[in-house]
Amino acid sequence: MRTAERTVRSGPDRAVLRDVAAIGAAMVAVGASFGAMAVAAGLPLWAPVVMSILVYAGGAQFMAVGLVAAGSPVAAVLAGLLLNARHLPFGLTLGGTMGGRLWQRLLGSHLMTDETTAFTLARPAGPARRRAFWIAATLLFLAWNLGTVIGVLAGGALGDPAAFGLDAAFPAGLLALLLSSLRDRDTRRVALVGAALAVLTTPFLPAGLPVLLALGGLLVLFLPGRSTDPPTDAGPTAGGSTAAGPAGGGAVGVGSAAGARAARPEGAPC
Structure with missing residues (x-):
């Protein structure tokens, strides 16, 4: 029985590894x-490496380095928050x-990013x-820090990843992960309204x-007149059990992640 359970479990785990690897490759770049940008801005070699380990806030790291280089460290902290x-x-x-x-929640909160949230909510609860x-x-934490070390060592030779189209890998990956959640009508409405708000307000x-x-x-x-009828079950399967989908909770992830790309510089991971 244990061998059978491990076999069933290894299939989805391999799928997660495969999907994470695609995003992780872009994250390294x-x-x-x-x-490279941090070193070019005048930070010592160790500073971006330590920042990626202890802060691990992709888009906020780009912004913080720019503000620190401009002489506004307090603004960098406030903007990051x-x-x-x-x-x-x-x-x-x-x-x-x-x-x-407690240690699992503390460590997990440090490693939590937009992409990790999307990967997680795409799987059934449990x-x-x-x-x-x-x-x-x-894996994404390791990919980001590996990329940071490579950039520090290579200096400015790597250039802007947007020139290679790598910045598009993050929103494309998030959209693919969230497609299954968009089958729900309420989730689609939340995602579309949230994305519209983010896109329309970004220039201002x-x-x-x-x-x-x-x-x-x-x-x-919370709009009046919205249907609150619970979804119907798929009914008994051939084996006599009831088919049930993943638990809810994707609405927050979809609404937040849909707007995240609009404000995050260069498709940074978190």
């Missing part, structure tokens, strides 16, 4: 661009998935979702605010 405020709903959604122990979270979180607001405004898409759920 973007992380290398961050490392604002940009990463979207992780609050992520944490509320994934808190139970990380594990019941052990499969927990394994998906830790696989994606660990500082980075980070459009992402937070994207959460306004959740107000669609």
Whole structure:
């Protein structure tokens, strides 16, 4: 029985590894661009490496380096807090998935990114979702830090990853992961309204605010006249059991991730 369980479990885990590898490859390149930019901005070689390990906030790291180079370290801290405020709903959604122990939640909150959240919510609730979270979180963290080290060592020779189209890998990967959640009508409405709010306000607001405004898409759920009928079951399967889909909770991830690309510089991972 244990051998059979391991065989069933290894299939989805291999699928997660395959999908994470595609995003991780692009993340290495973007992380290398961050490392090279940080060194070019005058930071010591160790600074971007330590930042990627202890901060691990992709888009906020790009912004912080630019502001520090401009002589505004306080603004860098405040802007980073604002940009990463979207992780609050992520944490509320994934808190139970990380594990019941305090160290698991602390470590998981540090490794949580937009991409990790999308990978996790694309899996059914339970052990499969927990394994998906830790696989994606660990591998993407390693990919980002590997890229940073490469960028620090290579200097400015790597250039801008947007020139190779690598910045498009992140929104494309997120969209692919969230397609299954968009089958629900309410989730589609939340995602579309949140994306529209983020895109329309991006030219007028500082980075980070459009992402937070994207959460306004959740107000669609409170509109009068919206159908509140529970979804019907798929009915008994051939084996006599009832087919049930993944548990809910993707609406927050879709609404937040749909707006995240609008404000995050160069498709950075978190």
